[in-house]
Amino acid sequence: MAGVVHRPRLGVVKFASCDGCQLTLLDLEDQLLDVAERFEIVEFAEATSRRSKGPFDILLVEGSISTPEQAEEIVRLRREATLLVTIGACATAGGIQALRNLADHDAFRRAVYPRPGLIESLPRSTPVSEYVAVDAELYGCPISGAQLLELLTALTVGRRPQLPDEAVCLECKRRGAVCVLVAGAQSCLGPVTRTGCGALCPVFGRGCYGCFGPREAANSESLAAWFAGDGASDKEIRGLFAQFNVNAPAFRRIVEAGRDGEGSVR
C-alpha cells in the first residue's frame, strides 16, 4: 500500500478456548478489509495458513492458561509482543472451564478419561494476567466486535481505547430498555457486570448473564441478597454467578459463600 511505511504486525493466538472471540474479528465484515489494510496480519490460524512466531506489534490472546505447555508458551509470546491484549472471558478470567478451580481436578480427570495419566493439565484454569503482564483486556463471552474495532481504531489514532468499566445498566438506560430486574423480577446481573455488550440481553427482555465479568466496585453481595429476598434459592444464585466469569473474584465470592451448605449467599 503506497504511503504507508510500516503496518503494525497483528497476531491472533489462542489457548484454552472455543475460538469464538477471534471469530469476532472475522465477523467485522464491513471493516475487515480496512483492518487488513491497516494491520499486517501475520498470525491468525482461523483466517490464514500464513504463520508467525513473532515478533508482533499487537498480539490478541484468546483462551485461559490450562496446561503446563500453555504456561510456558505465553511467557515466550509476551517477549515477542509489544502490546499484548487478552480477549474474552477465558483469557481475562479463566472462562467457563475455571469451574474446575472450585472442585477436585484429579477427581474430574479420573472420572472423565480412561487413561488419566495421559492428560497433562493444570489444576486451575486461570487468566493470562496471572502469568504475564497484559496491556489491555477485552471482556465478554464472546467479546464485542464494536469494542475490538474501538481498540484497533484507538491504536491507529493513538488514543486510549474507550472501554468503560461501568455497569451494563447505563447502556440499558441509554437505549431505553425497561429494567427486567425491576419490571420483570428477573435475576439480572447487569448492575454488577461490566458494560460493552450494548445491553444485548436486557434489550431482548432477558436478564444479563454477566458474560463481560464483574465491573469495578461490583457489589455482588447486595445484589445476591436482593435475589434471595425475591425468593431465589442459594443454589440458583450460585448458578447465576458460576458462569463464564466464575473465577473473577467479585463473582467467585458469591459462588464460594454458599457452597456445601456452609454459610449462605445472603
Place this chain on the structure above:
Amino acid sequence: MVAGAWFLPRAELDRLVQSLRAGGREVIAPTVGEGAIVLSGVETADELPHGWGVEVAPGRATLVKRAAERVFDQPPGPTSWKRWTFPPRVDQIEWIGANGERLPQPVAAQPKPMAFLGVRACEIAALAVQDRVLAAGPVVDADYVARRKDNLIVAVECAVAGETCFCSTMGTGPEVTGGFDVALSELDDGFLIRVGSTAGSALVDGLGLAPVSDVQQAAARRAMAALRDQLGPPPPTDGLPERLVAAVDSPRWAEIAQRCLACANCTLVCPTCFCTSVGQRSELDGQGATSERRWDSCFTLDFARVAGGNFRTRVEDRYRQWLTHKFGTWWSQFGTSGCVGCGRCITWCPVGIDVRAEIMAVAGLPAPEAVPPVAPVVSVASAASVESVALAPGERVMPWASARVVSKTSETADVVTLRLATDDPGLLAGQPGQFVMAALPALAAPPVSVSRFHPDGLELTVRAAGAATRAICNLERGATVGLRGPVGRGWPVDLAEGRDVLIVTGGIGLAPLRPLIDELLRRRDRSARLHLAYGARTPGDRLYKAELDRLAAGGEIEISQTVDRAGPEWLGRVGVVTQVIDRAFCSCDRTIAFICGPERMMEATVKVLHERGVPDERVFATLERHMDCGVGLCGHCQLGRFFVCKDGPVFSLAELGPAFGREGL
C-alpha cells in the same frame, strides 16, 4: 358550565392526538411496552395505555390490567421526557477539513417539533429544573435549547399515586399549576381540558368542544382531593439542604454503600440529572471523527477521574455526591431542589434503596410516623421555586474556535509550551488563571491553563499525561488546535494591590500562575513585595528556566527555588517548597497568597500559611477536577456547591471551607 374549561368525550381522544400531530409534530405519550409504561412516539390514541395500571414499590414495578378503561392512571414510568429534550447520545462536534487543518464544527440539533402528551405535575417541575440547569446561562446547552424551545406540553392531572411518589412533599404536585399549554383531568367518561397558553388555546379552539359542566368540574375536584388525602401530610424537613451538606461525615454513607450497587440507575431514570461525558467516535482510517455527548452518572468510577488520580473512588463518596447534590447543593447552584419527588429513583433501584428514608437518616430527621400507601418525606421546595425560566438566547453558547501553533518550546522531558496565534476575539479576551478546553480530532478535550496571554494569541504549557495531552504536545508549527474559552474565574489580581504577594507552586503548577506574574509585574508599583516560591522534583523539571533566571536577576520579584532531588549541576536549595515559604515570609499580616500544585503540596502550604496567620480570605488556590465541557454543563467537576470550571478554578480558602483538601468530595 365552567368558564375556561372544556370537555372531551373519551371516544374522541384521538381527535386531540390528531390535532397535536398537525403540522408534522411528533407526539410522545405513555404506551405499554416491555412490562412497563414507557414514553414513546404515537400516531393514534389507540396506542395509549387504555386500562393499564402499574403497582410500584422500592425496586419493583408491575404492570396490571384494570377493569376501567382509563388512560392515565399510572405513576411516572422509567422513561422521562428528558429522553427527548436531552437525549442519551448526541453528536457534539464533527471535525471538518483535511489533515493538519482540521477544525471543530458544532453539530446543530434539528429536532422535529414535538408534543408531550401526559406530562405530570412533577414532570413539568423536572423540565423547569433542567431549563435552569441547561438553558439559564451563563453558558447554555445549544442542543437542549433547540430541542426544548417549541415543545407543546399536554399535562395530565394524576388520579392515582404510586407508593414511591412524593411530589406533594417536594412541593411539585400533585396539582398541575403551570408550565403547560393544555392540561387534562381524566374523568370516567372523558377529559376536562384547561388551557395554559396561546398555543393551547388555539389547539382547543380547533377541537370545537363543549364547555365542561359543573358536575364534571366537581368530579375532577373530588378526584384531586382524594389524591391529596392518599399522599398525606408531608413530614417535617426543617433545614434539610443544610443538614445534608453538613452531614459529610455521617456513618450512614458507608452503610448505604453496603447496599448501593453504584449501577447509576437512579441517576439515569431521574428526570433532572444532567451529567454527561464526551466520548469519541472515529474511523479506522483516522479521518472521520465525531465527539459524542452521552448520559453519564456520578456513580461511575471514571466520573471524577483525572490524569494520575480520582477524587471519588469509594461508593460511599459517590452516593454522598448524588444525594447531597440532588437535595442540598442544587439549591445553591440553581435556586431549587434537584428532586421533584417523582419516585423513579426508588422504583427503579435494583435493590430498592428508598431515598426518602436515606435522606431522613443522614439529616437526622424523624422518619414519617407510619408508612401510608404513599410515603411522603421531604418538603424543601415551594411550587414557585421551579417555575419555568425563560430559555436563554443562543448567543450564550460557548463556541469552539481554533488557533495555530506558531512556535514550540520544550520545557522539561514531558512538558512543552505552545505559542498559539488566533484572531478569534473570544480567545484573546482572557484573564490570568483562566483555562481553555483544547481539542484535537478523535481525542478527548482536556482543560489546559493558559500560561501567557498575547495580543494576537496565547500560550499553553502542557504535560503529556495521557493520549490527548501527548497529541497536543506533539503538535508542530503550523498545526491547528480547537479551543473553547478562556473560561473560568481567574486570579483576583486587584486584591494584590498594596499587599505583599506570595506565590507558591510546584512543577507544572507554575503554568496557570505565569499570567498572574505577568500582570503583577505590569503593575509592579501597586503591590509591595513579590515573592515566588517554586518547587520541582528535579532541576530539569522546572518550567521557564531561562525566564525565571532573568526575572530573578531583574530584582522586581524575589524567586526561591527548591528541588526534591538535585544533580551535580544544582547549587540551589533541596527540600520541599514549604521550607522556602517559611524563610521567605516571616510576617504575614499583609500577605496575599496564590498557590497551585498537587493537592498534598497545597495542603502543606496552607498549613504553613495558617501558622503564619494569613487569613483564609487572602489565600487563593486553583483546583483540578475532571472536566468534559468547561462551562458548567457536564457536571463532572463539582466540589460541594461549586462547579470548579465556572465558579473556579481559582477559589479562596474561605470559600472552600472544609471542602479544601477533604478526600472523597
